[in-house]
Amino acid sequence: MRASRESESGSSDTEERSKGGVNAEVVNKEVINKEAVNRDSPRPNVVLVSLLLATLVAWSGLDAVSVAPNRIVPGQGHAAWDVAGWPGFLLSLVPMLAVLALAWRPDRRRLRWALGLAVAMLAALPAWLALASARLVDADLPQARMGVGAGVWVALFLLLLALIELRTRLALPRTLGWSLLLVPLASLAAWLTFGLAPLALRQEFLTRRDGFIAAIVEHLLLVGAAVGVSLVLGVLLALAMRRWARCRTLGFAVLNFLQTIPSLALFGLLLAPLAWLGAHVEWLAALGVSGIGAAPALLALVGYSLLPMVRNTFVALDEVDPGVIDAARGMGMSRGQVFRQVRLPLAAPVILEGIRITTVQAIGLTAVAALIGAGGLGTFIFQGLGQAAMDMVLLGALPILVMALIADALLGALTDLTRQGEAT
Amino acid sequence: MIELIGVSKRFGDTTAVDDISLRVERGELCVLVGTSGCGKSTTLRMINRLIEHSDGEIHIDGQQIRDFREETLRRRMGYAIQSTGLFPHWTVARNIGLVPRLLKWPPARIRKRVEELMAMLGLSMEEFAGKYPRQLSGGQAQRVGVARALAADPDILLMDEPFGALDPITRETLQHELRELQSRLQKTIVFVTHDMDEALRLADRLVVMDGGRIRQQGHPLELLREPADAFVESLLGGEDRGLKEAALLTVGERMMPLSPRLLPRERISRHATLREALSMMLWRHAERLAVVDDEDMPVGELSLRQLVGAKHHE
Ligand SMILES: Nc1ncnc2c1ncn2[C@@H]1O[C@H](COP(=O)(O)OP(=O)(O)OP(=O)(O)O)[C@@H](O)[C@H]1O
Ligand SMILES: [Mg+2]
Numbered sequence: 001m002r003a004s005r006e007s008e009s010g011s012s013d014t015e016e017r018s019k020g021g022v023n024a025e026v027v028n029k030e031v032i033n034k035e036a037v038n039r040d041s042p043r044p045n046v047v048l049v050s051l052l053l054a055t056l057v058a059w060s061g062l063d064a065v066s067v068a069p070n071r072i073v074p075g076q077g078h079a080a081w082d083v084a085g086w087p088g089f090l091l092s093l094v095p096m097l098a099v100l101a102l103a104w105r106p107d108r109r110r111l112r113w114a115l116g117l118a119v120a121m122l123a124a125l126p127a128w129l130a131l132a133s134a135r136l137v138d139a140d141l142p143q144a145r146m147g148v149g150a151g152v153w154v155a156l157f158l159l160l161l162a163l164i165e166l167r168t169r170l171a172l173p174r175t176l177g178w179s180l181l182l183v184p185l186a187s188l189a190a191w192l193t194f195g196l197a198p199l200a201l202r203q204e205f206l207t208r209r210d211g212f213i214a215a216i217v218e219h220l221l222l223v224g225a226a227v228g229v230s231l232v233l234g235v236l237l238a239l240a241m242r243r244w245a246r247c248r249t250l251g252f253a254v255l256n257f258l259q260t261i262p263s264l265a266l267f268g269l270l271l272a273p274l275a276w277l278g279a280h281v282e283w284l285a286a287l288g289v290s291g292i293g294a295a296p297a298l299l300a301l302v303g304y305s306l307l308p309m310v311r312n313t314f315v316a317l318d319e320v321d322p323g324v325i326d327a328a329r330g331m332g333m334s335r336g337q338v339f340r341q342v343r344l345p346l347a348a349p350v351i352l353e354g355i356r357i358t359t360v361q362a363i364g365l366t367a368v369a370a371l372i373g374a375g376g377l378g379t380f381i382f383q384g385l386g387q388a389a390m391d392m393v394l395l396g397a398l399p400i401l402v403m404a405l406i407a408d409a410l411l412g413a414l415t416d417l418t419r420q421g422e423a424t
Numbered sequence: 425m426i427e428l429i430g431v432s433k434r435f436g437d438t439t440a441v442d443d444i445s446l447r448v449e450r451g452e453l454c455v456l457v458g459t460s461g462c463g464k465s466t467t468l469r470m471i472n473r474l475i476e477h478s479d480g481e482i483h484i485d486g487q488q489i490r491d492f493r494e495e496t497l498r499r500r501m502g503y504a505i506q507s508t509g510l511f512p513h514w515t516v517a518r519n520i521g522l523v524p525r526l527l528k529w530p531p532a533r534i535r536k537r538v539e540e541l542m543a544m545l546g547l548s549m550e551e552f553a554g555k556y557p558r559q560l561s562g563g564q565a566q567r568v569g570v571a572r573a574l575a576a577d578p579d580i581l582l583m584d585e586p587f588g589a590l591d592p593i594t595r596e597t598l599q600h601e602l603r604e605l606q607s608r609l610q611k612t613i614v615f616v617t618h619d620m621d622e623a624l625r626l627a628d629r630l631v632v633m634d635g636g637r638i639r640q641q642g643h644p645l646e647l648l649r650e651p652a653d654a655f656v657e658s659l660l661g662g663e664d665r666g667l668k669e670a671a672l673l674t675v676g677e678r679m680m681p682l683s684p685r686l687l688p689r690e691r692i693s694r695h696a697t698l699r700e701a702l703s704m705m706l707w708r709h710a711e712r713l714a715v716v717d718d719e720d721m722p723v724g725e726l727s728l729r730q731l732v733g734a735k736h737h738e
Binding site for chain 1: 472494496497498503508509510512513522523526572
């Protein structure tokens with residue numbers, strides 16, 4: 001998605017030189033994309049066609065749902081035709097085949113239709129699950145649970161990819177692309193409220209509602225603290241490295257080394273010294289420092305976050321065109337003015353990129369930190385793994401995925417904003 | 425007025441600039457030429473203290489440059505460089521207004537000044553003021569660079585290959601504009617270039633440098649006619665020196681009054697150079713040209729003999 005966005009703006013770059021201005025930019029993108037689509041129109045859109053073929057295969061070949069009489073017993077898988085009967089199954093194939101047909105001879109209008117269909121299919125997935133729960137789950141068994149099967153997961157994933165491809169082809173703005181997802185999300189929320197009672201994920205959530213909210217908050221706090229601390233430290237370190245060459249070699253050596261230690265080992269390594277500190281230094285103990293818990297987790301997270309943060313900040317500040325800096329000083333800007341008005345704003349996109357990478361990485365790593373009692377969503381994952389309860393694992397993993405995606409999108413959009421002047 | 429007295433610059437063991445003395449009067453355009461690495465940029469950058477000189481003294485209007493605060497000194501001088509050094513995150517208008525903003529001019533005055541400069545350099549306000557440097561062509565960017573250097577109306581302009589990397593036509597246009605500006609504004613300009621034709625066309629004072637030293641300085645014609653040594657001679661064009669000199673002299677200076685003879689058909693402006701006249705003769709197979717004024721009225725004539733004989737070494 002990132003790469004395609006960049007190629008997009010790259011191709012429009014030369015055009016914008018001649019016209020410029022915000023309106024011209026939009027117009028140019030339209031024109032270019034129309035051209036691109038027209039050029040493509042006799043040829044199938046290979047990406048979409050393969051995505052949809054794969055969706056068809058997964059939808060028909062893999063289990064749609066699995067149903068178990070209670071939480072302990074392994075579930076019984078059901079194929080898509082069990083969910084809706086053969087006529088219903090065949091009917092469910094129609095929109096996929098339609099998108100396939102539209103993608104075979106794509107033009108702008110057809111792609112818009114395909115986009116509509118893809119959104120509709122995503123929105124229909126919760127309804128499909130509700131149908132399955134109504135038809136396949138024995139209403140007399142209150143303990144019965146229904147798990148989402150591989151077929152539906154794969155279809156969800158592939159359709160999302162198709163959506164991204166369509167957004168890129170149609171050159172829809174990022175925000176519009178994201179808001180398209182609101183339709184399936186609203187549908188999911190509605191079905192969760194009014195139906196889908198046996199859905200295992202929902203039951204796992206309901207039994208742990210308070211713990212779940214607390215875990216999300218813990219997770220976010222840990223990530224926020226780790227990113228915040230490593231941002232401050234990272235910028236200071238990068239500045240020090242720019243000033244002193246010795247600092248540079250040493251700093252990068254240490255940070256690179258830190259990065260090579262597996263995360264679990266690093267948590268383990270911190271256990272002993274921190275436990276000792278917690279036991280012997282009173283004010284640290286008062287702060288909650290001990291061998292396990294949030295303190296070592298935070299330390300390790302900062303350790304990992306520091307490298308991408310420092311590297312990006314350093315590179316960003318260092319690679320600002322020397323001609324521009326020379327001119328800035330030659331015009332009579334003071335050192336502070338050069339840094340604040342020229343170097344920093346020009347470095348900002350790359351620094352933000354570092355924050356983005358660090359944040360996404362920290363969101364994932366924090367899951368591992370649950371192993372040393374730091375709390376967070378990882379708790380569910382490891383508990384679920386221990387109890388072989390896949391739905392509990394999902395209850396932990398899905399929000400992590402969503403958080404990572406949201407962080408990625410938000411920070412990506414912010415990067416684009418800071419880039420505006422130069423990139424267009 | 426800029427004066428360098430016995431100035432040297434050493435970077436560790438290498439001596440980039442070696443004991444040079446140079447005086448650039450007010451209203452004078454001084455061009456530094458020489459092979460790559462001979463210390464031209466270093467000399468220029470010592471004047472605005474982007475590089476501190478190791479030895480000697482540099483004076484601006486009689487005052488040592490070390491007596492000024494660095495920033496104050498630089499804000500008094502315009503500085504334009506080859507890469508233009510425009511700030512990519514600022515619009516053209518903001519780029520041009522940089523030094524006035526640093527000098528804390530009121531916003532209205534800055535706006536007026538920016539408009540004035542853009543008009544002066546042929547950049548239309550509506551089209552370019554809101555553009556970012558990346559949306560400009562090379563020539564437009566160089567113009568903005570020059571406009572920015574002129575923004576606070578400094579007495580002194582330092583220009584390091586400001587027209588480098590431009591096509592010959594745009595380059596010539598900008599050279600012409602610079603000469604025009606200079607005749608109107610009477611700045612003190614130090615200009616570095618690699619292009620000998622540019623140097624000869626622009627210079628009031630030409631300074632030939634080699635290995636950090638000044639080999640010869642003076643009016644371009646002086647250097648063409650009496651090069652101090654073989655290096656200066658070859659740098660100034662060797663065998664081509666005749667043509668280079670012809671490019672500095674105008675038809676008007678050497679033409680004869682109209683004679684009773686039939687007026688030749690080929691016409692040339694009195695402001696054209698002798699080089700252009702010679703070229704026209706070669707091209708049209710003509711030995712005589714009619715010289716015309718701005719209204720295309722004949723005012724004299726020029727023969728091949730006059731053109732050649734008009735030179736000093738007859
Ligand atoms: N910051 C520096 N540190 C060390 N040596 C330098 C530095 N700046 C310039 N030099 C050296 O000083 C000499 C003169 O450099 P300068 O940039 O003045 O040359 P120049 O005449 O402008 O060349 P060009 O025409 O290629 O721009 C060169 O040998 C260069 O290597
Ligand atoms: Mg140079």
